[in-house]
Amino acid sequence: MRPLVRTAALNGYVELSRSLGVDPHALMKRVGLDTADLAVQDRWISGPAAVQLLELSATASHHDDFGLRMAELRRFSNLGPISLVVREEPDVRSALGLLLRHEHMYNELLHTRLSERNGLATLKVDLQLGDTMPARQATELAVGAFTRILRGFLDTRWQPLSVWFAHGAPADPGRYRRLFGPGLEFDREFNGMVFYADDLDAPNAMADPQLRNYARQYFDAIAAAPRDTSVVDRVRELIEALLPTGRCSIEQVARSLGVDRRTVHRHLAHSDETFSSLLNATRMRLAEQVVASPRRSLTEISDLLGFSSLSAFSRWFREQFGCSPRAWRKQKGEQGPGRG
Known part of the structure; x- marks a missing residue:
């Protein structure tokens, strides 16, 4: 790399x-x-x-x-x-x-x-x-x-x-x-x-x-952290940076790393990861952080996570979390900051 x-x-x-x-x-x-x-x-x-x-x-x-x-x-x-x-x-x-x-x-x-x-x-x-x-x-x-x-x-x-x-x-x-x-x-x-x-x-x-x-x-x-950042960590960080731009693809990540997409796939495979798995995991982690907060609209969050539309984000969210983002936000709000 x-x-x-x-x-x-x-x-x-x-x-x-x-x-x-x-x-x-x-x-x-x-x-x-x-x-x-x-x-x-x-x-x-x-x-x-x-x-x-x-x-x-x-x-x-x-x-x-x-x-x-x-x-x-x-x-x-x-x-x-x-x-x-x-x-x-x-x-x-x-x-x-x-x-x-x-x-x-x-x-x-x-x-x-x-x-x-x-x-x-x-x-x-x-x-x-x-x-x-x-x-x-x-x-x-x-x-x-x-x-x-x-x-x-x-x-x-x-x-x-x-x-x-x-x-x-x-x-x-x-x-x-x-x-x-x-x-x-x-x-x-x-x-x-x-x-x-x-x-x-x-x-x-x-x-x-x-x-x-x-x-x-x-x-x-x-x-004290290891000096050499792993390829998985680098790809994960680039995914998070590229998501809000709407240009988060394996091709763009590979270009940022100065290699071709096959090289990225090969390095990820050594860690039992794929680009899709890292993309999904990153989206889930970010979604858990931001959906519960009422300070951002769901449309803003959809853009932040790199979805083409609010409906596409809502479908993905339901598949991952078993409920709609609105229901998730309501549930977290009812639990309060110090509970559950």
């Missing part, structure tokens, strides 16, 4: 695209994504699709610094749950080390290495795509994001000694120099940055010592 990234990797994409005269819906559709996917930051989407989207957007907008513009929109919270504990680490070395050790929790494409020698620290950023494809925009986004993270740890005026990119220089390097400083070079041996190793020993400006133990306890519970 191809690597996945959290939808937070595209934070600000829709707004930036529109500001540059680009239709985000059309471009996302071309790579098998949907703007509805971005509504929840903890969803996972195809990493190569996200990389391709950034390249298409740079071309369509005529801005070869599109990825860098995305980096400028980054928030520390975009890292997800790991951000809660990283911001409470006492110094930059421990904060950055934790971030790199657990980067699979927010981006499976990233392979970042930190080394120290002769008083200098080198942070190398690689994207492991599985295929040969252009990745200039995603690379610049990643290096730009790390620069902003280090500034959060240190000082808003902090700059690395040098920033290197393996690809060629842009037509206009102005935005690059404003973000990275004067030590910017292209056509070099790696993507990344060099800075004084002493910076790693600086206190983390964001840390609150009183919150560290609480943050650690929360994070340890999350990090």
Whole structure:
């Protein structure tokens, strides 16, 4: 399976695209994504699709610094749950080390290495795509994001000694120099940055010592989960993300994972599952959560679960639960919140 990234990797994409005269819906559709996917930051989407989207957007907008513009929109919270504990680490070395050790929790494409020698620290950023494809925009986004993270740890005026990119220089390097400083070079041996190793020993400006133990306890519970998400889990999560779009099919799920439908079927079969069984189980789980609440109309719930009509949803619900959704809602309401 191809690597996945959290939808937070595209934070600000829709707004930036529109500001540059680009239709985000059309471009996302071309790579098998949907703007509805971005509504929840903890969803996972195809990493190569996200990389391709950034390249298409740079071309369509005529801005070869599109990825860098995305980096400028980054928030520390975009890292997800790991951000809660990283911001409470006492110094930059421990904060950055934790971030790199657990980067699979927010981006499976990233392979970042930190080394120290002769008083200098080198942070190398690689994207492991599985295929040969252009990745200039995603690379610049990643290096730009790390620069902003280090500034959060240190000082808003902090700059690395040098920033290197393996690809060629842009037509206009102005935005690059404003973000990275004067030590910017292209056509070099790696993507990344060099800075004084002493910076790693600086206190983390964001840390609150009183919150560290609480943050650690929360994070340890999350990090204890197995590193490798199973194919079944990935398919289940994609089904839940795609249902409200009306495009939840085995073909769309396979495209999001970067494989063909037969590969998805084969992996699911190893776990004694089928796409239909996962689709039905996901719908049942969601239905149990939302039908009892009067805050949503049954028509809204029908759309949320990906049915073409309210009547189709009602027939399915009766088959699964033995009564109509209205009767289920009434029964749960009579039981009250603390009963049955």
